[in-house]
Amino acid sequence: MWRCTSKIVKKKKVVEIGIVILSRYSSSRFHGKALHIINKKTLIDHIVDNFKNILPEVKCVIATSTEKTDDIIWEHCKSKRIECFRGSLLNVSERVLKCSLNYKWNYFVRINGDNLFNDPNILSNVMNEIDITDFDFISNVQGRTFPYGISIEIIKTSFYQKIIRNFYSDHHKEHVTSWLYENEEHGKRYTIKNKRFKNLAGVKLSIDTIKDVEIAKKIIEFNGGENYVPLKVLDQFLINK
Secondary structure, three states: OOOOOEEEEEOEEEEEEEEEEOOOOOOOOOOOOHEEEOOOOEEEHHHHHHHHOOOOOEEEEEEEEEOHHHHHHHHHHHOOOEEEEEEEOOHHHHHHHHHHOOOOOOOOEEOOOOOOOOOOOHHHHHHHOOHHHOOOEEOOOOOOOEEOOOOEEEEEEHHHHHHHHHOOHHHHHHOOHHHHOOOOOOOOEEEEEOOOOOHEEEEEEOOOOOOHHHHHHHHHHHHOOOOOOOHHHHHHHHOOO
């Protein structure tokens, strides 16, 4: 068993892993949500801080676009000393891959920039329970035993570099892992399942609207004002709702 760090030593081999947080300012459903203030912090600051606090040795990078509309995210990241990578606006799959290659990661963790309640402990536990080098694709999305908004995917960079050649449609280029879920025969896989908090299966917790923000504020208030909200607390919130 190994400890979760940005450099994993396995069989005398160093494995580099990093976290890619996808974010853009020009969201069609909720314009500017990346920098929307929720309890005195922007949405992306909440996500970055949660991962940094629990996994301080794993590099977090905001991956945004080169479009002028995303200059504001670039400037925000600079002001907060958050790593930021810029790539294609619409070809998000290419953006993720280029980000991973730029940092020379063997594996990257894909996180959506609207996943306020993503739990870094899920990632930490998985990385300490299994040898990720045995797999090409590790996900907690399949079967949706976790809520929408708590999605973690770990992908081997060299594997992704091969299968991205099959992404011909705009849909697959925009949605980083949709092709993988449609073509399950590709790659060695591991599915993370939520067996403990079954009430959370399929619950929507991603931030797509102002209404979602209001619900998020209630959850954080229920959590005593703390921004990191464990699955146990989310389960209790739903029970008491």
